[in-house]
Amino acid sequence: MNPLDVLRRLGEILQIDGQTLARNGAGVVGIWVLAWLAYRVVRIAARRIELAVDDGDDSVLTLRERRGQTISQLLRSVGRVAIGVVALLLTFNVFIDIGPILAGAGILGLAVSFGAQSLVKDVISGFFILFENQFAIGDVIEAGGRSGAVERMTLRIVVLRDLEGIMHVIPNSEIKVVSNMTRGWSRAVVDVSVTYNEDVDRALAVVRDEAAQFSSDHSWSAQLDGPVEVPGIESLGDSAVIIRSLIRTQPGSQWNAGREFRRRIKNRLDREGIEIPFPQRRVQVRVEGAPAPDAVISAAGAAGG
Structure with a gap:
């Protein structure tokens, strides 16, 4: 079965003529090609940010470099989600009118928001953490009862890696106090x-x-x-x-x-020749009924004399 027969058969099922189906299919392909190109642009922009802040010295990660890495990583994650959502909506719009769907989604989103208050708090807290530049990727921090190097940051979570290699995922709303051990000096x-x-x-x-x-x-x-x-x-x-x-x-x-x-x-x-001491403890033992020290000394002197 050649592709034309497939399109014709699919058009009969969807009650769409072959030309319309081919045109819509080409539109969908075009949408996702543009989405791929847009994401490539986002990745190139993120890479340019990293290169712009790189001072060429890998021995020390400066504050500017950590800030640039944080922004570039956030740009990739937010850009990927935003481009994917827009491409998906445009794909649906090729076949159906998404206006009523968007209106219903708005009402549904309002209802869901009441049941997902922790998620909303995570996103709001993440926004202020990034806006206030409290810490960045590569910083060593203590937050949420855990400490380690910041490996990843999003608007919802912070990922830490401690000295034992354990990864800790902390929701942003759980971060009340941050102790940054690598900020400034x-x-x-x-x-x-x-x-x-x-x-x-x-x-x-x-x-x-x-x-x-x-x-x-x-x-x-x-x-x-x-x-x-x-x-x-x-x-x-x-x-x-x-x-x-x-x-x-x-x-x-x-x-x-x-x-x-x-x-x-x-x-x-x-x-x-300066001695580094080790802990020492002097213990005195007193035995009940034993002769007094002076008596012991006198007896020893008499025995020797």
């Missing part, structure tokens, strides 16, 4: 413990000297946002003196910088 707090037997001033001088060397290291200076600060002694612990260092970094670099500085401090303290 970040900071690593490094505490170093030394024993009470060590000279505290000498230990402080060693830590500050190592901090100055780390700040001037060209392989790390691009990730730092200023020299490393060593305010001094943070606290006197049960078995150690705590010396605190503050490392201000570019967004997202605080973890790598903190790990590297801890490695350098450990090696430097080993070279300087």
Whole structure:
């Protein structure tokens, strides 16, 4: 059976003549070709946004780059849905009058909206999150009781990936408070413990000297946002003196910088012979009915003398 016979048979079923069916079929094909071209334009525009904000440095993801990736991803998702809906309506309009359908859909949508209030709240919350630029793709945040890197954002959900590789999907309406750990600048707090037997001033001088060397290291200076600060002694612990260092970094670099500085401090303290203590506890045991300490000492002296 050739295509013409198929069209003729289909026209008889729909009570449409073959020429009208062929014309409508060509119209449908044209609609979806235009929809495909429109989506290609959307993808090209999204790609151009990503290229426009790319500074060529893959080691650090800047705020401008994260914002551009967020906008491009949102443009793809919204554009795909909008183009698909419009193409589908135009396809229906080729065969039937969709005016009454749209009117009925409006009434139905109003009824559905009362039963889908959470969905409406998700979309409204997502709009304000994007409008206020609270966070972007690539940011590390804590929201909705979960923390991780933002992998995807839409008007309805936010997708996070934590350190264990677990993906968390959070509806936007569930996000009440956002803690953004990679916005503007970040900071690593490094505490170093030394024993009470060590000279505290000498230990402080060693830590500050190592901090100055780390700040001037060209392989790390691009990730730092200023020299490393060593305010001094943070606290006197049960078995150690705590010396605190503050490392201000570019967004997202605080973890790598903190790990590297801890490695350098450990090696430097080993070279300087400064001991990093381990927790110690002194236990005193009192036995009921045992002789007093003075009596024990006197007895030991008499035995030796």
